[in-house]
Amino acid sequence: MKQRETIALGLMALATVGTLAAIFGYERYRRATQFDVVLIARAPEYGNWDPRTITVPRGQPVRLHIRNIDTVSHGFGLPAFDVAVREIEAGTATTTTFTPDRAGEFLFLCTVWCSERHLEMTGKLVVQ
Amino acid sequence: MNRAVLQVLLAGVAAVALGAAPPAGEEHFFEVRARKFEYEPHVLRVNRGDRVRIRLLSEDVAHGLYVDGYDLNVVANPGEDGSLTFTADRTGRFIFRCSVTCGEFHPYMIGHLKVEPNTPFFTYAALLLVLGAGILAITAVRRRREA
Amino acid sequence: MSESSPTQEQAAAPEPAKEKERLFGLLDLDARFDLTRFRLIRALLKSRWMPLALILFNTFMFMIILVATLLGGFSAGNYNFGIMLVWILWWVLLMFVLVPVFARAWCLMCPFPIFSDWFQRRRLINIGEEPKKPWGLNRRWPKWLKNMWLMNVLFLVTTFFSGFLTVRPFATFVLLGSVILAAFIVGLVYEKRSFCLYLCPVSGFQGLYSQFAAAEIRRKDDAICKAHKKKTCFIGNEQGHGCPWLLMPFKFEKNTYCGMCLECFKTCPHDNMAFNLRPFGADLLVDTKLESKGLDEAWKAFIMLGIAVVFYLGFQGPWGFMKDMIRGTTLPGFLSYIAFHTVFCLAVIPGVFLAFCWLSKLASGNREVPLKKVFTGFAYTLIPLGLGVWVAFSFGIILPNGSYLLHIASDPFSWGWNLFGTANFPWTPVLTGYLPHLQGIAMLLFYLFSVDYGTKLARRIYPEPAQAKRGFVPILAALTAVTFLFLWLYMG
Numbered sequence: 001m002k003q004r005e006t007i008a009l010g011l012m013a014l015a016t017v018g019t020l021a022a023i024f025g026y027e028r029y030r031r032a033t034q035f036d037v038v039l040i041a042r043a044p045e046y047g048n049w050d051p052r053t054i055t056v057p058r059g060q061p062v063r064l065h066i067r068n069i070d071t072v073s074h075g076f077g078l079p080a081f082d083v084a085v086r087e088i089e090a091g092t093a094t095t096t097t098f099t100p101d102r103a104g105e106f107l108f109l110c111t112v113w114c115s116e117r118h119l120e121m122t123g124k125l126v127v128q
Numbered sequence: 129m130n131r132a133v134l135q136v137l138l139a140g141v142a143a144v145a146l147g148a149a150p151p152a153g154e155e156h157f158f159e160v161r162a163r164k165f166e167y168e169p170h171v172l173r174v175n176r177g178d179r180v181r182i183r184l185l186s187e188d189v190a191h192g193l194y195v196d197g198y199d200l201n202v203v204a205n206p207g208e209d210g211s212l213t214f215t216a217d218r219t220g221r222f223i224f225r226c227s228v229t230c231g232e233f234h235p236y237m238i239g240h241l242k243v244e245p246n247t248p249f250f251t252y253a254a255l256l257l258v259l260g261a262g263i264l265a266i267t268a269v270r271r272r273r274e275a
Numbered sequence: 276m277s278e279s280s281p282t283q284e285q286a287a288a289p290e291p292a293k294e295k296e297r298l299f300g301l302l303d304l305d306a307r308f309d310l311t312r313f314r315l316i317r318a319l320l321k322s323r324w325m326p327l328a329l330i331l332f333n334t335f336m337f338m339i340i341l342v343a344t345l346l347g348g349f350s351a352g353n354y355n356f357g358i359m360l361v362w363i364l365w366w367v368l369l370m371f372v373l374v375p376v377f378a379r380a381w382c383l384m385c386p387f388p389i390f391s392d393w394f395q396r397r398r399l400i401n402i403g404e405e406p407k408k409p410w411g412l413n414r415r416w417p418k419w420l421k422n423m424w425l426m427n428v429l430f431l432v433t434t435f436f437s438g439f440l441t442v443r444p445f446a447t448f449v450l451l452g453s454v455i456l457a458a459f460i461v462g463l464v465y466e467k468r469s470f471c472l473y474l475c476p477v478s479g480f481q482g483l484y485s486q487f488a489a490a491e492i493r494r495k496d497d498a499i500c501k502a503h504k505k506k507t508c509f510i511g512n513e514q515g516h517g518c519p520w521l522l523m524p525f526k527f528e529k530n531t532y533c534g535m536c537l538e539c540f541k542t543c544p545h546d547n548m549a550f551n552l553r554p555f556g557a558d559l560l561v562d563t564k565l566e567s568k569g570l571d572e573a574w575k576a577f578i579m580l581g582i583a584v585v586f587y588l589g590f591q592g593p594w595g596f597m598k599d600m601i602r603g604t605t606l607p608g609f610l611s612y613i614a615f616h617t618v619f620c621l622a623v624i625p626g627v628f629l630a631f632c633w634l635s636k637l638a639s640g641n642r643e644v645p646l647k648k649v650f651t652g653f654a655y656t657l658i659p660l661g662l663g664v665w666v667a668f669s670f671g672i673i674l675p676n677g678s679y680l681l682h683i684a685s686d687p688f689s690w691g692w693n694l695f696g697t698a699n700f701p702w703t704p705v706l707t708g709y710l711p712h713l714q715g716i717a718m719l720l721f722y723l724f725s726v727d728y729g730t731k732l733a734r735r736i737y738p739e740p741a742q743a744k745r746g747f748v749p750i751l752a753a754l755t756a757v758t759f760l761f762l763w764l765y766m767g
Binding site for chain 2: 350351352353354438442443589590591592593594595596598602675676702704707708709710711712715718719722723726730744747748751752755758759762763766767
């Protein structure tokens with residue numbers, strides 16, 4: 001009987017703390033192993049690109065994970081390195097990989113008309 | 129007497145279902161402006177067999193227009209219209225809804241396409257009245273029997 | 276409640292012998308099919324792991340929902356796991372299956388009160404040793420609040436914010452968080468499941484519509500209960516707790532306040548509890564001293580109808596200005612929506628219904644019967660119809676939006692996960708072209724139930740059969756009019 005209570009408590013812990021640990025542990029592992037940069041996309045009035053400046057080393061492939069946590073679609077364009085993600089729907093995420101072969105500062109921008117201030121939705125890529 | 133009522137009602141249903149034949153194939157053009165979270169005009173009225181052309185314009189962000197029952201979809205960006213042409217061969221009132229997530233109320237962005245005559249509605253409404261009259265009749269008959 | 280109540284057991288006044296009542300003149304309303312005749316089901320109901328296993332599973336689900344609604348922030352809900360699971364899947368399951376078929380089956384598996392149960396009992400699954408004095412203040416719920424009024428108000432107030440709750444993940448997080456917190460705090464102060472019984476916003480309509488359900492938990496044999504002097508189902512024993520929902524399992528007749536927690540299956544030493552399947556709506560006719568029909572339940576029925584109208588206009592209708600009011604783009608707009616909604620639900624619908632009841636009394640020719648009795652009694656005819664309205668409404672939720680469930684199952688936190696490979700499944704409306712037909716069929720079907728129970732209720736309200744028949748005609752007109760109104764809303 002004692003044992004039954006212990007099992008129940010164990011399951012309860014698993015359902016609560018275990019769930020949290022699993023969720024955040026898995027995401028942490030994913031980010032550590034699969035991406036170099038995580039970028040959040042939101043229309044300018046709701047926070048814009050976050051971060052707005054990305055710094056990466058030259059010559060190494062960059063795995064860029066873009067999460068659209070907004071209520072409308074966004075796109076991602078980095079003309080200097082011919083990177084274009086046509087549409088990232090609201091609430092979805094996408095990953096794109098490119099290799100910056102030149103040092104300098106480059107513009108990236110949203111490519112979907114997402115709000116009245118769509119044109120302000122830009123950011124800076126710094127290649128060192 | 130009750131049977132007579134029933135017959136009249138059934139005749140009504142039949143008349144509506146078979147329909148006064150619709151004037152064949154008029155053409156309707158609608159310029160539908162979409163903005164968060166409504167269409168203007170929000171009710172499109174046509175007759176069965178009509179040719180329907182819809183030009184979808186967006187006034188703020190990307191919107192779509194998906195027509196229930198016809199399974200048609202069109203998307204418009206600001207400054208980039210969408211267009212849709214089809215023959216309204218299914219009668220009834222169909223919801224058309226936004227198909228591009230356009231904001232928090234997106235799932236509720238809705239318009240109505242009414243293809244007259246609205247046979248489904250008339251059918252169910254007539255059925256309801258028939259049922260109601262039937263129940264009334266049964267009640268009346270039973271009363272007489274019990275009295 | 277203490278041990279004193281069961282001893283007050285008074286023999287229910289013997290009903291005058293009457294002919295058997297049949298649903299649609301076919302199905303004997305007293306017909307029952309006891310599922311405990313199957314050994315496996317009996318064992319399951321008697322196991323202490325039921326319903327705990329289901330509660331633990333839902334605790335797990337709601338942990339995910341809470342994380343998703345918290346991280347989802349104030350943005351679009353249609354790609355949020357929490358919003359989709361709560362307002363699309365859970366709500367629709369409630370209206371389609373859980374309530375109309377299995378009564379309060381959701382309460383059976385609801386995870387929210389687990390923390391207060393755990394605290395009060397000091398055990399998660401076991402019963403614990405003597406003395407079994409529960410923790411917490413363990414106060415009794417005030418008698419004047421032992422009804423649905425508080426839940427009516429709380430549910431109505433919750434619906435004021437549906438323009439946020441159903442679309443903004445964080446709003447749902449706040450709602451769920453407050454319910455979980457309130458359940459715990461109320462559990463510290465008041466005894467057992469007082470929160471579930473008299474406060475939980477979604478408890479009221481589940482209780483009301485459970486009267487229509489095709490399932491019930493009841494004693495098998497009255498004689499065994501009468502002979503069993505120590506009412507272990509009420510006070511508890513080493514096998515289980517005394518009824519957490521403060522019912523008397525040995526005599527209750529109505530689903531309304533039975534949370535289906537299954538404790539009485541465990542505490543009954545005679546295996547005298549049954550899990551019955553029964554004809555739909557059997558409880559609508561119950562009106563005993565202990566479980567009388569009341570205005571609180573009548574108003575719950577009105578509120579549910581009113582909410583359906585307002586939600587339809589606001590959410591599934593084509594009118595943008597109403598959406599702006601509901602989502603609070605301007606404060607005056609939002610306030611006028613609240614005002615209209617409240618007056619419509621609490622005053623207009625009951626007022627119109629009262630008019631029909633007055634006509635009913637007039638038509639019956641009976642001057643003695645109190646108008647209140649006519650009004651309260653016939654209000655129960657709105658229960659099947661209301662359920663039909665919500666079934667129809669729910670088709671309009673699930674068919675267009677159901678496909679999002681595939682996406683959110685694979686990517687619950689919008690982090691780009693793809694657990695089941697369905698993260699990129701596009702939005703696909705399913706059978707939405709048949710929406711009007713499904714809604715029409717649902718309305719007509721539940722209309723028939725309402726009318727059938729209306730005739731039966733009329734016979735209970737008016738003493739003479741002839742009066743009952745005449746008095747039923749205005750009610751028939753009212754039910755037909757309501758059904759017509761909803762047909763017109765849904766497809767006209």
